[in-house]
Amino acid sequence: MSKAPSAFLVRITGRVQGVGFRMWTQEEAERLGLRGWVRNERDGSVTAMIAGSGEATAIMLKLLWTGPRGAVVSNVDAKAASAEAAPASFEITG
Known part of the structure; x- marks a missing residue:
């Protein structure tokens, strides 16, 4: 696999709110x-x-x-994005 920088804008659907999905995503990303x-x-x-x-x-x-315990992911739609648009760390923004 490539070590070259890559970036994606991802939309995750299913039972993904109210299950700690954002915190889990931040922890895994970090x-x-x-x-x-x-x-x-x-x-x-x-x-x-x-x-x-x-x-x-x-x-x-x-x-x-997969997501965190309690999540039921029905779809992950990833589109290529510009790595320059990402902040220096991984943040929960909303």
């Missing part, structure tokens, strides 16, 4: 050395920007399909 953010959306989904090495982003995209 463990993998990723930058970005995660937030709840009004429609019940969660959106995240993940940026880092190709290897780390690939692992995170797989992890998002």
Whole structure:
């Protein structure tokens, strides 16, 4: 897998709010050395920007399909994004 920087804007749907999904995402992202953010959306989904090495982003995209205990993920839609748009750390923004 590539160590070159990559970034994705990800929309996660299913039972992903009220189960600690944002905190879990932040913890996993920090463990993998990723930058970005995660937030709840009004429609019940969660959106995240993940940026880092190709290897780390690939692992995170797989992890998002599982989520924390209590989550039931029905879909993970990832679109390529600009790594420059990601903050220097990983933040919960909403």
